[in-house]
Amino acid sequence: MRIVSIGCPVPSPNVDNHSIANAPSIFDYDACIIDPQSVSEQIEGIAATTLDVKAHDGRAISLGESGAFQFGLAELLQQRQMELRLLLERGGVLVVFVYPNVRHPGVAAFPGLDRYSLIPGPESDPFRWPNLRPGEGKDVQSTNAQHAASSYFEELGGRLRYRAVLDFKVTAHDTVIGRSVGGAAVAAEFRIGPGRIIALPPPDNLSATQRKSFSAVLLELIERSVQDPTQQDPPVWARRYDTPEASAARDELTAAAEELKQVQRRVTEAESLVADATRFEQMLWQSQNLAFRDVIEDSFRILGYAASMTADGMELRDGSEVSIVETASANSAVSHRIYLTLQNRIEEHYLRRRSRPKGIIVANGFRETDPRIRREPFPKTLVDACETFGFALIPVEALYELVTFASEASDEPEVLEEVRRSIAEASGVLEIALEEEGDDEDVEDGEVEPAVASADNGAVAAPAEAG
Secondary structure: OOEEEEOOOOOOOOEEEEOOOOOOOHHHOOEEEEOHHHHHHHHHHHHOOOOOOEOOOOOEEEOOOOOOOEEEHHHHHHHHHHHHHHHHHOOOEEEEEOOOOOEOOOOOOOOOOEOOOOOOOOOOOOOOOOEEEEEEEOOEEEOOOOOOOHHHHHHHHHHEOEEEEEEOOOOOOEEEEEEEOOOOEEEEEEEEOOEEEEEEOOEOOOOHHHHHHHHHHHHHHHHHHHHOOOOOOOOHHHHHHOOHHHHHHHHHHHHHHHHHHHHHHHHHHHHHHHHHHOHHHHHHOOOOOHHHHHHHHHHHHHOOOEEEEOOOOEEEEEOOEEEEEEEEEOOOOOOOOHHHHHHHHHHHHHHHHOOOOEEEEEEEOOOOOOHHHOOOOOOHHHHHHHHHHOOEEEEHHHHHHHHHHHHHOOOOHHHHHHHHHHHHHOOEEEEEEEEEOOOOOOOOOOOEEEEEEEOOOEEEOOOOOOO
């Protein structure tokens, strides 16, 4: 079996490695591996005259027309487009690594050229391609254990990284073969006549040893695909010739498919329940992004604040009192400079409204470490600054404890009011200590309520229940 790889190094004596410029005719091979991002980079380099490459016949590739000593880039790309189509018409296999699409307007002689113009698409129009939406992730799961690509996902595991998701409706000629943990299609097989395109997420920064493993798995995928040619769907009238055994098998398949739909529906519902139930856990590990900010904002709402996002950042209102919030999450200790940002916002607020709001910092240092064993998640300079300026420095684990408690005390406004008062009076680190209330007859054995403390004002116990 003859295999050519375009733009993707595959160390194997069974593979001819070439660029899009110097490869021989692709239709002479049984299978082709192509990395569209590498091809894009070469196209841009040639168009910008920063890359000097030659065609298979030795002529230099240039942006102009073809001549005795040069090969026009547009003509080369149109030739490759035709060769890939003929490869599939011969029943060949085309492995394509999936990236977001980009346009190449610099090649004026090839109007509308983009990253996927060379690759035949899965629909009736031979040069259309499914919509590709940018995406980013490393967890890819095989959706078909029998597919030739299943070992690709199993063997490479975390060394894969999807950069785009396929946004299309699956037809009888398309098969999703890999999804992200969120269910997005990131790998698929498309039938084009007797040939097939296998679209895969690319590997991520492989070492020399890892690339050998990658190559072995990729070649196994191609060999299995060639040995297991695409089957044509039988015409509708063929069912008239079903034996009783075949009819019973079809009925069993239909029933199993319906059961699968019901199970998938229950899984989707369960996933939604889990997402809702664990929403506030995100604050313990999320990076400094919109998801982290949003869950902090919702946490303060649970505590009884009116929270909102202004052009400058998060603000809280508790009656007539205003607080300004800054958030920070980092893999190491959070930066002490966050208090300067908070201080500037407070000063700007004062100049505009002649009132000085409370400053609050929610910090998540060493976010990838279990909160129970984190050491010095914020520097002493930040603690000192918060104590000096009267800012409340709230570790995310303390906020999480408060939110968990407040969720169960939502019908006890006096308890939430006491928590907000403790935050308003805090200067420095706000600490949460779980205290047992075993002596209270109204509290079951082992039930706990949080006590709130700050670095300088001591513990403020949660108030006893009324009555």
